[in-house]
Amino acid sequence: MKILIVEDEFYMRKALIKIIHGKYNNDCEITEAENGIKATEYFKDNYFDIVITDIRMPQMNGLELAEWIQKHYPHTFIIIISGYSEFEYAQKALKYKVKEYILKPLEKEEIYRVLDTVFKEVDVKVLKEKQEAILIKNATQAIERQELASIINNRQNLNKEDFMELLDIESEQIFFSIMVVRYKKVINEQVKESFKMIFRNANNIKTYYNYANRNEMLVFSYGYNSLKHYVDEIYSRHLYCIKNMISMGEADDVVIGISKTHDRIIDFSVAYDEARQSLLNYFLLGWGKVYIYSDNMNSDNEPMKMSNDLFNRFKSGLMDGDLIRSTNTLNRIVEFLVNYKNNESTESTAITIQLFYMKLEIILDEVANKNNIKLDTRKEYDSFNEVGDLVDYFSRLISIICKEMDLKNKETSVIKSLVEYIKNNYYEPLSLDEIASKMYFMNPSYLSRLFHDETGDTFSKTLLNIRMEKAKQLLDEQELSITEVAVTVGYNNVAYFIKTFKSIYQQTPGQYRKTCGNKSNMRN
CATH class of the missing domain: 3.40.50.2300 (Response regulator)
Incomplete structure (x- = not known):
């Protein structure tokens, strides 16, 4: 005080x-x-x-x-x-x-x-002042976050005027590029301030903190008049500032991706995607560098075609729930990618990494969905710092799938044996609670849920259907009385058996027998 x-x-x-x-x-x-x-x-x-x-x-x-x-x-x-x-x-x-x-x-x-x-x-x-300050800060960040998300993703189909207002642009005659600066660690307030200091003497530039990816700062470099003026006078100066940041001792902690130059403000989201795509080179080519986007990145990707056999083997291993085979194939895919990097240009490396990543995630999602396995594969591919981090991520997902499939195979085996047991013992007073505890040593509720997931029916409904089908078979044979049929299929109460039979087939056992007898006489 x-x-x-x-x-x-x-x-x-x-x-x-x-x-x-x-x-x-x-x-x-x-x-x-x-x-x-x-x-x-x-x-x-x-x-x-x-x-x-x-x-x-x-x-x-x-x-x-x-x-x-x-x-x-x-x-x-x-x-x-x-x-x-x-x-x-x-x-x-x-x-x-x-x-x-x-x-x-x-x-x-x-x-x-x-x-x-x-x-x-x-x-x-x-x-109260602290609480108000926090509310103001949160509200300000929420507005900035919403505006930046709108600009980057253009989810709202923003028109030219919207972009100009959000970016505070004076003229639609503009040339610009996006620079995405990625740090290994989450960016704190000190890093934000030091980042702004880098461009303190630069004009025609705006910097943003990317709330969607807390390791990123965005640089919006722009100029008016002519493309030559922008490239020679403005972009080159901003690029110098960016490169100087790396040379000042942050090489091990930062990497920068830069888009091509655009002349339509509504292409901001396209430029952002280009900058982030060029960042992918750090996976194989390292941190502490500036990677500039090139149209060559969108050319036909030969390594994807060459590695199709590896991807097929990867999928096959997952479908079989084979952890060792799936993991070994993943390592082969990464080895292929590293060897490809050593023989190709920088421009083609980034798109290759992205395509490999997407292909692996598609396979994982497909196998998981087919086997009703919940899998969270929504992690951004550039949220990893090294190739090893990416391998660890996929290895963890492979392990989840294989363990779940192994468990489901065991559960399927249990349900198949239980259905077979019902077919062989339908005439007994069967109880799921007793079967769960004495035969399978499971919680009855858990076994009931497994049974329903596997067969689509409850235990009692399956038992009822098997008993009724057997009753129909015995009634067709015309050898046992209705009372004997009831007892044979597990009903000691004949009246209850008749009522149950009628509720399913809309006629009593006697009526069903007469119908079957008439059909038999007609055939004879």
């Missing part, structure tokens, strides 16, 4: 300081001034939570000081020191939002009472 004591009487001022330090020594920082003029000068370089001031002072009295503080620093709390004969002055101070007043002669208990009250209000005020 920062307190300013304004009192022209030296000993009174020192006594007040001593009293306050006696209780609040570790909780406050006290500054003293001998008059109002001196107090206003202290405000130039400081902020005070509380001002304790006498009323009668030379040059500027306490009421004039209170008026000045209320006008310039309305959030500062003011406490007036007043004598009895000056009480009418203290009343006037109310209009300057003076919080409390202390009567002379000063009494320790009264000072503590007043300060305890004010300290509580200051704490509440500070907390």
